[in-house]
Amino acid sequence: MSQAVADAAKKPATSDPWQQVNDVVIRIATPNGSGSQSANNALMRSIFTMGVPVSSKNLFPSNIQGLPTWFTIRANEHGWQSARNRTDLCIAMNPQTAAEDIAELQPGTMLICRESLKALVKRDDLVVYVVPFNKIVNTVCDETRLRKMVINMIYVGVVAHLLGIEFDEVEKAIHWQFAKKVKAAQLNTQAARAGYDYAVANLEAQTRFVLKRSKAAEGKILLEGNQATALGMVFGGLTFASWYPITPSSSVCEYLTGYMDKFRRDPDGKNTYVILQAEDELAAIGMVLGASWAGARSFTATSGPGISLMAEMAGLSYFAEVPAVVVDVQRMGPSTGLPTRTCQGDISKAYYLSHGDCKHILLMPGNMKECYEFAMESLELAEQFQTIVFLMTDLDLGMNKWLSDNFEYPSKPISRGKVLSAHDLSQNGTFARYKDVDGDGIPYRTVPGTDHPGAAFFTRGTGHTETAAYSEKAEAWQKNIDRLARKFDTAREKVPQPIVKNESGAEIGIIAYGSTDAAVVETRHILEHEHGVKTAYLRLRALPVGKTVQEFCGSYKKILIVEQNRDAQVAGILKSEYPELAPRFTSILHYNGLPIDADTLVAKILPQAGK
Amino acid sequence: MSSTVAAPPAKAPKTNRLGLTMKEYQGAESTLCAGCGHDAITSSIIKAFYDLGVPPHMVAKLSGIGCSSKTTNYFLNGSHGFNTVHGRMATIATGANMANRHLVNIGVSGDGDTASIGLGHFCHMVRRNVHVVYLIENNGCYGLTKGQASATADKGTVMKSGITIQSQPVDLCALAIEMGCGFVARSFSGDTQQVRTLIKAAVAHTGTAVIDIVSPCVTFNNHEGSTKSQVYARDHEEPLHEMDFIPHYENISVDYEPGTAKVVKMHDGSHITLKKLEVDYDSHDRLRALELLSHARNENLFYTGLVYFNPDIKPLDEHMNLIDEPLAQLPESRVRPSQEAFASIMKTFA
Numbered sequence A: 001m002s003q004a005v006a007d008a009a010k011k012p013a014t015s016d017p018w019q020q021v022n023d024v025v026i027r028i029a030t031p032n033g034s035g036s037q038s039a040n041n042a043l044m045r046s047i048f049t050m051g052v053p054v055s056s057k058n059l060f061p062s063n064i065q066g067l068p069t070w071f072t073i074r075a076n077e078h079g080w081q082s083a084r085n086r087t088d089l090c091i092a093m094n095p096q097t098a099a100e101d102i103a104e105l106q107p108g109t110m111l112i113c114r115e116s117l118k119a120l121v122k123r124d125d126l127v128v129y130v131v132p133f134n135k136i137v138n139t140v141c142d143e144t145r146l147r148k149m150v151i152n153m154i155y156v157g158v159v160a161h162l163l164g165i166e167f168d169e170v171e172k173a174i175h176w177q178f179a180k181k182v183k184a185a186q187l188n189t190q191a192a193r194a195g196y197d198y199a200v201a202n203l204e205a206q207t208r209f210v211l212k213r214s215k216a217a218e219g220k221i222l223l224e225g226n227q228a229t230a231l232g233m234v235f236g237g238l239t240f241a242s243w244y245p246i247t248p249s250s251s252v253c254e255y256l257t258g259y260m261d262k263f264r265r266d267p268d269g270k271n272t273y274v275i276l277q278a279e280d281e282l283a284a285i286g287m288v289l290g291a292s293w294a295g296a297r298s299f300t301a302t303s304g305p306g307i308s309l310m311a312e313m314a315g316l317s318y319f320a321e322v323p324a325v326v327v328d329v330q331r332m333g334p335s336t337g338l339p340t341r342t343c344q345g346d347i348s349k350a351y352y353l354s355h356g357d358c359k360h361i362l363l364m365p366g367n368m369k370e371c372y373e374f375a376m377e378s379l380e381l382a383e384q385f386q387t388i389v390f391l392m393t394d395l396d397l398g399m400n401k402w403l404s405d406n407f408e409y410p411s412k413p414i415s416r417g418k419v420l421s422a423h424d425l426s427q428n429g430t431f432a433r434y435k436d437v438d439g440d441g442i443p444y445r446t447v448p449g450t451d452h453p454g455a456a457f458f459t460r461g462t463g464h465t466e467t468a469a470y471s472e473k474a475e476a477w478q479k480n481i482d483r484l485a486r487k488f489d490t491a492r493e494k495v496p497q498p499i500v501k502n503e504s505g506a507e508i509g510i511i512a513y514g515s516t517d518a519a520v521v522e523t524r525h526i527l528e529h530e531h532g533v534k535t536a537y538l539r540l541r542a543l544p545v546g547k548t549v550q551e552f553c554g555s556y557k558k559i560l561i562v563e564q565n566r567d568a569q570v571a572g573i574l575k576s577e578y579p580e581l582a583p584r585f586t587s588i589l590h591y592n593g594l595p596i597d598a599d600t601l602v603a604k605i606l607p608q609a610g611k
Numbered sequence B: 001m002s003s004t005v006a007a008p009p010a011k012a013p014k015t016n017r018l019g020l021t022m023k024e025y026q027g028a029e030s031t032l033c034a035g036c037g038h039d040a041i042t043s044s045i046i047k048a049f050y051d052l053g054v055p056p057h058m059v060a061k062l063s064g065i066g067c068s069s070k071t072t073n074y075f076l077n078g079s080h081g082f083n084t085v086h087g088r089m090a091t092i093a094t095g096a097n098m099a100n101r102h103l104v105n106i107g108v109s110g111d112g113d114t115a116s117i118g119l120g121h122f123c124h125m126v127r128r129n130v131h132v133v134y135l136i137e138n139n140g141c142y143g144l145t146k147g148q149a150s151a152t153a154d155k156g157t158v159m160k161s162g163i164t165i166q167s168q169p170v171d172l173c174a175l176a177i178e179m180g181c182g183f184v185a186r187s188f189s190g191d192t193q194q195v196r197t198l199i200k201a202a203v204a205h206t207g208t209a210v211i212d213i214v215s216p217c218v219t220f221n222n223h224e225g226s227t228k229s230q231v232y233a234r235d236h237e238e239p240l241h242e243m244d245f246i247p248h249y250e251n252i253s254v255d256y257e258p259g260t261a262k263v264v265k266m267h268d269g270s271h272i273t274l275k276k277l278e279v280d281y282d283s284h285d286r287l288r289a290l291e292l293l294s295h296a297r298n299e300n301l302f303y304t305g306l307v308y309f310n311p312d313i314k315p316l317d318e319h320m321n322l323i324d325e326p327l328a329q330l331p332e333s334r335v336r337p338s339q340e341a342f343a344s345i346m347k348t349f350a
């Protein structure tokens, strides 16, 4: 708990010396399926359109209706977006969890609670606002069904008053939310207004947390990672997608379907793409390989259980050298695990997926922009390297809303790699499918339908020679598998390179990847400004690693590797790459299913800095 | 395929209408056991594609894993081939078909590959009506792993190992009809004329064409007591009709006594003629087909021929509302939306 909050709780001041402007964490507890999503989004958007940076975490159960959900909105002038382990304003709407929700709060927290839950507030160190939701909703409409749908909008109005959100922005946000449903927008606005009016008339003002118009979020966008990934596929020239529904990846293909339907039709109304819902993940990846082999840019999206099912085909893609892109929106495993919780637990599985000697390219976006850019890049790399490429996101990135810089229209033309046309073949004379002509391990390929007598070859997962003929010969096998290793080495400097922030004089170098970036950035700020500990930082953005990682690891005495899995998967890969540097590695691990927050990270890193 | 073939030359005794010799439809030398049924089917495929004059570069040869699946290497050297993984060729075919709808896809599978490990994908491919000629070289066993029983081994069969089959067999023809297939045939590898005709008709068909061909494994399942042995198949085969195929580029001149033959027109303009034999059979009658198959299963009868035919089932590519050009060949301008489209999407996030 911060001292500031505790002190403020003791003596609420009128001209508050502890006042926090544009820095508040709002946590809303509701039952799943109660329609709170529109209220939460409207609240978030109204803060966003005031120019204040916001982000949210939706903690939801694997359930359609009834089980508890918590939605956390963080508004922060600096743009810090990682999870927080503190709440400044709690809205307790769910009788199932209210007792626990209230018990967990730190002293001084503001609490908005329904009248019916008042009796559960057994502590006097909170700033409590009891709101008669039922009474208020009765004044808004008289249909029971509608009341249930709009009751949550009331807290949007109450919060607007308490924190100083302009009601205009709330109204605009609601209309944006309901778009063309004018009636629904009106009714919801009325509900928010009723909450706002009630608060103005009945609730004592507070001065601790204040939201003020800002320029910090100007020109930024707000979206989910799965949306960004889908967009990357649309602008990356994808033509074939196949998928099998699984949380948290389903919305990648659902968003994709929406975009493709709108933007990928020919003038005569015909589609320039196919999206197929497969019968399972074995089929999804099989279709992707079939389509890629026949020349289409293809991908599938899944999560851990689907990755397990795709293992055999991953080996076929690697060995027969057929492009494929697999988006893995990671969730907590093993087994069905925690389907609606986040983790980075599929890294080593994906890296080595399939039997025999297999190693794959993994792209690991750390923010919205990279979800978009790396989706495009994954399509490029898969075709340029003629192999399977994994885009490793996670539930936190994929399903939560993050603030981002605007995306840019792709500047690079699409490059389909070493594909020979009939024309190329007539010029070149001979073509040996698996020959390393350029010394980079990447051979040339042709696609079916190429009208040249020398174009055809036989693709197989069994041992083959340079000319794609079946072979069980020891030398042929080893030569081929060594070339594949060379191809993998070529990838080291061609995949998205790490982002390095060196710090002269620092002893600690942090390595992190993916969704933990937000927490690491904030952590480094806290370490430096509150504890005087300077750290260097390398954000890994892809595997395999190259020179940059090696240099970084060699430059700092202690390398802390931050991961959201139990078994230190990336650390394991780095240790096998650089055994001589392994003594410098210490893992900082977090694997309870919740996204890591800066406070937790700071607490884990301080002892490493001797504090 | 009609759009991809050239006009036939006037007369060319040793070449087909594309001017290609039979040799140009052959493949690598077979490495299967001498006398294996699969090799006979390979020959029939070569002849059928030669007869039809299909341009080899427009053919995609697809297979799973097994002795049968190896055979795609033994025909049409001039075509791309993909020997995939065990039981999943149907999914590869689906993707390949979507990527380039002009390819002639020929899938070769085994009964283990299709009826055991790949049963689910087979059903889904058929119900989607993927454009592919799907052959099952059915020997009632797993040849490549040395003769274990497959899911098409008939109940009561004593395998070479001495094991008696207790479970119901999977009838791939009945299953295909159930899944909505518009072209379902059964044949015997030794009946080369029928196999060849069926393949030609299957290539002309739009959508999935399933041909379940009993193809004896001479090494592991050719003994007495096996219903998939050469002798058993030869002695028990009962053709439903005498079948002929007249491709769209040839004039049709059939002259049968009224009531003795049926002439069926296909979508590409080809014709199938079915001349009546002992059994009074109508390939258009779905319920009759299922009844016949059920009866055959109960009585251990081996009917061959075109079991069910319906040319009017929409194939997957039409359901997908696809452009005519192969997706595989679209230029960047067709697959990357404009700057304006991009800007309009960005607006929705602001």
Ligand SMILES: Cc1ncc(C[n+]2csc(CCOP(=O)(O)OP(=O)(O)O)c2C)c(N)n1
Pocket: B065, B066, B067, B068, B069, B086, B109, B110, B111, B112, B113, B114, B137, B139, B141, B142, B143, B144, B145, B150, B217
């Ligand atoms: C996932 C997997 N499991 C098992 C095998 C081993 N295997 C190879 S071929 C085969 C059976 C082939 O039988 P069938 O499809 O009937 O073809 P046949 O050899 O009889 O022509 C099996 C089980 C494999 N290749 N892959």
Ligand code: SF4
Pocket: B031, B032, B033, B035, B036, B037, B038, B067, B068, B139, B143, B144, B216, B217, B218, B219, B220
């Ligand atoms: S083992 Fe059987 S199926 Fe395989 S090649 Fe020999 S005869 Fe044919």
